[in-house]
Amino acid sequence: MSEVAVTGAAKRYGNVAALDGVDLTFADGEFFGLLGPSGSGKTTLLRAIAGFIELDAGEIRIDGTDISRIPVHQRDIGMVFQNYALFPHMSVAENIAFGLDVRGVPAGEIAQRVGESLDLVRLSGLEQRRPRQLSGGQQQRVALARALVTRPKVLLLDEPLSALDKHLRQEMQVELRRIQRQIGITTIFVTHDQEEALTLSDRVAIFNKGRVVQAGSPRAVYEWPVNRFAAGFLGEANFLEGKVVGVLGPEAQVVMPDGSAIIVTHQGVANGSDVLVALRPEKIGIEPGGSQAPRLNRVIGRVQSAIFSGSSLTYRVSVGDRLFVVFEQNKNRAPLSEQSVVTLEWATADNILVQP
Ligand code: ADP
Numbered sequence: 511m512s513e514v515a516v517t518g519a520a521k522r523y524g525n526v527a528a529l530d531g532v533d534l535t536f537a538d539g540e541f542f543g544l545l546g547p548s549g550s551g552k553t554t555l556l557r558a559i560a561g562f563i564e565l566d567a568g569e570i571r572i573d574g575t576d577i578s579r580i581p582v583h584q585r586d587i588g589m590v591f592q593n594y595a596l597f598p599h600m601s602v603a604e605n606i607a608f609g610l611d612v613r614g615v616p617a618g619e620i621a622q623r624v625g626e627s628l629d630l631v632r633l634s635g636l637e638q639r640r641p642r643q644l645s646g647g648q649q650q651r652v653a654l655a656r657a658l659v660t661r662p663k664v665l666l667l668d669e670p671l672s673a674l675d676k677h678l679r680q681e682m683q684v685e686l687r688r689i690q691r692q693i694g695i696t697t698i699f700v701t702h703d704q705e706e707a708l709t710l711s712d713r714v715a716i717f718n719k720g721r722v723v724q725a726g727s728p729r730a731v732y733e734w735p736v737n738r739f740a741a742g743f744l745g746e747a748n749f750l751e752g753k754v755v756g757v758l759g760p761e762a763q764v765v766m767p768d769g770s771a772i773i774v775t776h777q778g779v780a781n782g783s784d785v786l787v788a789l790r791p792e793k794i795g796i797e798p799g800g801s802q803a804p805r806l807n808r809v810i811g812r813v814q815s816a817i818f819s820g821s822s823l824t825y826r827v828s829v830g831d832r833l834f835v836v837f838e839q840n841k842n843r844a845p846l847s848e849q850s851v852v853t854l855e856w857a858t859a860d861n862i863l864v865q866p
Contacts (some may be wrong), residue, residue, distance in 0.1 A: 546717030588657030
């Protein structure tokens with residue numbers, strides 16, 4: 511269907527840079543999640559693509575055509591917001607038909623397209639209901655049908671599921687992905703829910719202060735975060751600061767202030783330089799006892815807290831004056847007790863060199 515290319519997008523509000531030079535290309539048929547803390551510019555980008563706000567600089571192209579001078583209603587874009595914004599006095603069918611009515615589509619074609627849209631979102635049979643006679647999930651399906659009935663080139667979703675309870679939300683995530691795949695529409699999705707973004711998206715971008723910190727597949731961004739912000743925003747991370755004391759081929763030895771040492775694989779760190787390493791909590795193995803000989807990527811510590819959450823456990827382990835967070839699957843042993851001595855160990859590949 512359509513590719514959306516954003517280049518050099520900038521937008522200021524007073525002295526706040528809502529967008530500060532954003533370059534992103536959303537590929538044809540891709541489901542793309544925009545992630546980032548509140549106020550990082552995600553909604554501003556979505557609104558600029560929709561045409562509700564004008565950029566100060568930069569451009570947005572759909573299939574190569576600059577859309578900055580094209581008014582909102584001619585942009586061929588469908589939108590769904592968190593709070594549905596359905597017309598309460600209209601039936602489901604009338605709500606969905608609205609966009610076709612205002613475009614002057616003939617009545618026969620409207621009836622046919624409304625029927626198709628209702629099928630797509632699996633709401634056939636409910637066309638005469640009013641929005642208030644529907645559940646939250648059903649209302650959101652109507653909003654989706656309404657956005658898609660005009661056959662837009664691009665679908666923009668702004669926190670579309672955040673008003674739903676957890677169970678319904680998960681069900682709608684599956685639905686959303688099914689519908690998106692079925693019609694193959696380029697979809698840009700804003701969410702504050704990391705898990706949702708990782709589950710649904712082909713690619714994600716992490717925003718901070720109006721800039722894209724990192725973009726890539728969910729797995730790439732999670733496994734290879736580029737900096738402290740990306741590593742800490744998406745999931746949890748332990749940060750190890752140290753100094754490179756030896757470089758041998760692709761591996762470098764890094765010594766922490768307390769003397770413990772780790773190995774990182776690197777591309778060109780210099781001997782003597784200060785580095786920052788991110789280590790995911792689930793990559794760390796934890797075993798009771800501390801009698802094993804010291805070695806690389808292994809430290810001895812003391813359990814400060816053990817939090818049981820059903821399928822997993824979260825340990826906080828003090829090592830010298832550092833605190834490691836460790837996630838462990840709840841397998842066949844009792845939780846390690848607080849204040850017990852434990853050995854933490856992990857693989858070299860799990861030490862990710864990141865920018866500060
Ligand atoms: P996000 O969607 O990531 O939460 P936004 O794009 O809504 O972030 O906002 C980015 C920044 O721009 C924030 O600091 C916000 O306060 C500011 N901002 C957004 N819209 C306006 C506006 N209409 N007037 C003034 N400031 C705005």
